[in-house]
Amino acid sequence: MASSAELDRVDPTAEDVLLNYYRRLYPFKQLFKWLNRGPERTEKESRLFPYREFAFTLRNEAYLRYNSYPSDIEMKKHVCLLTPSRFEIGPVYSAQPKDKKTVRPTHFKAEKREVVFDIDMTDYDPIRTCCSDADICKRCWAFISIAVDVLDKAIRDQFGYNQLLWVYSGRRGIHLWISDKEAFELTDNQRKAMVEYLTVIKNGKEPGKRVNSRVGSRDLPPTLKDAIEAVREPFDDLILQDQDCFGSQEGFETLLSLIPDKKLVSRLREKWSQTPDSPSYTKWDEMKAEIKALKDKTARQTMRHAMEDIVLQYTYPRLDAEVSKHRNHLLKAPFCIHPKTGRICVPVDPRRIREFDPAKVPTVGQLLAELNASNSNNNGEHLEDWQKTSLKPYIEMFEQYANSVQEKPKMDLSW
């Protein structure tokens, strides 16, 4: 095995590295199966795949759109020829994207596409205290893991979708692909409605309240009551303990800015200014005690709502809404290599999201080294190249997912 220092020297954007990866490891067959949604590939029976757009980012950062292929075989050939540093998946169009220039614009429309969600660590910069910008560690990954947990449950339970594929974005975020037939066929208007339903936090850098959770002074709607239940414990562990979000002057000022009761704010500020570094859970408890002591019932109610909103603001998934609203949006394909980290965009099991450690995701350098090592001690067993590497469990997960997406013969339920 190569040492990790040597692995780090492998350039994930070098042509030979990419070529080797695409030629020997990238799961084109499974990708085809997933996107084609139909039966196994036969001579001419590729169904949806030829209508799907792929966009390539070449090594010189040139961007090539509207590529399409009859099947994975042609795609693999072209990808090996271009050796792009990464590529994205677009929608299924009404005509083959490669013919875009020759078909009439009215006959070239984005028609169908998986519903996608993008959660990026940058949107958590205002609240995470361990890292900033492009950095990520196991500790702040916890924000992502709460987001995955809440979103995965809400989408399955409330929207009734089951074909969810979570994919690590290679550095500091995660993507979700929903392939259920109904989701695949949603109009832009319906996509927008779904995203808005699931969007509670308005992203941005300015401090202050970013939660849009309830109508007036009403209770939380059922979906957010569920969410609150799910994040209560992580809020204690992550926000109050690990990240200690209110353990500094700046941190507790942010908290105070979210409290609508002016008198309560000034009492707390006075107290906390004495000990600005006291732990978050102490401050949280002090705030709770103050609320309990409020005489006025309405004031208590208002503060109870404010506390719920604070919990949501610190833990509810922060979505990049624009990604999800339109069918023609492009999103990086699973199993691409992140050009900066060299890590593979691998699928993640949402049930085991808490155990997931971004630092343990295989890099392309590591995979190619594993492949070389396995070649030198071939024990005669016939295996595909990817099966000899630590990519194996991820591709198996992907294959299973692709199998679940196969559509049954069409049944017309229109009315």
Place this chain on the structure above:
Amino acid sequence: MYQAAKHSSKLQKNGLDDDLSLVEGSTSASHRLSLYDQPPLYDITVEDFETSALDRLRILAEIESSAARNRSWEETKQVTITQCGKYLPLNSNSALGIDLQSERRKDQLGHFVLRLAFCRSEELRRRFVKAETTLFRVRYETDDSNERRAFLDSKDFNWISVGSEEKNKYQAQLTHFAPGKSDTERENAFKSEPFYKVKWTTIPDLVDKRKVFMKGGFAYVPAREQASIIYAAFEERLDAALLATSRAIPLVDEETRLNPILDNLAQGFTAGVPSDWHFPLCMRVLHQTLRRDRHIQHFGRLHYGLFLKVLGLKIDEAIIFWRKSFAGGKGSDKFDKEYRYNIRHSFGLEGGRRNYPAKNCLQLHTAHEAGCPYRQLENSPENLQSALLSTYSGQGLTLDDLPEIMTQVKKKAYHVACTRVFEITHSRHVKKGEGLGDGESVTHPNQYAARSIELEKDSQEPKMEVD
């Protein structure tokens, strides 16, 4: 005789199956209300074809005009009922001595003819869907309650009545959405309120604001919200049907005898009552001149043409628009020779192939012809005042507003005057001093029009209120 059936079979060949194959069993219209999921499949005359469409168009134009004039819902309803009585009576089953089938046929036919005419651009589709949905709403609200019940039960709206076991299971969640102002009121209402569930995709506009309970892909809705579900379903299906039709119809198909009629209908709608409602005075003046004289001078054509282009008029629509506008004045030969080139030129399709931008206020201030009327009529205040009154009195501008506008004109603050007119004529949306919103003032005729259209869009249908 023209065969509507033939026409539709031709459409089917072109791939309209999505639209037309949704046809269900029964042929005769047993209800007054219709979702128009079944195209007419009987022989009709070209005359029927045209009359049914023209009569319907009058009603839709009046509905658009109501929206543009900010009529209240009750007023809109009354006006629409009156128009319908004149041009498109549609009686309930209980009406005696009336040929109900022929009324309903005319209703169906007109609707489907207009679909063909208005599927051709996104803007036309949007306006058609909006006007048709309003018409449907007026009829739904005025329908006899028994017949409405029968209509609802007759169609598979894909909604499922929530049984008592399920209702109790989700009591806590459903109570949140029951009608009432307090928890106690809602708890009481929950007991008596029946709930229905529909696929959430049917009512995205209620889902996005979390105004319904969601479970397993179904949205649970209290009975009193059924109407908004139906309107949404009507709107969405019509939208999809128009899109399918637009793809099926070749853009220019001079062969069919219907095209001139369809062009004419669409043009009537485009150049109809309300479209210039959103324009600033400069463009209103050009529009009025064109309508009155069937001709405007070169710079007028240029400024107005570029303005319309930026507003979203497509090249083919532009040629139709100008040809119709000049009809009666100039022969079509002359039109083709003289103007076709100019229009194509302004769209960047001829000559230097530049896609010319529309003129902004500064450019119009200095234009000698067809420029800013506030500037050009500065020295004849009577003319300016009468132009303002005749143009905008229908939009809320009164005599009392004139002095402050004229003061600005005298100060040569033409854009302030124009901005003030915008505020007065959009007083429902902007307060004095807010300009086009956020204090922005007018710098471009297209900015004026775009903002006006945007405000109108924002204030469409009253939305469901849970509170």
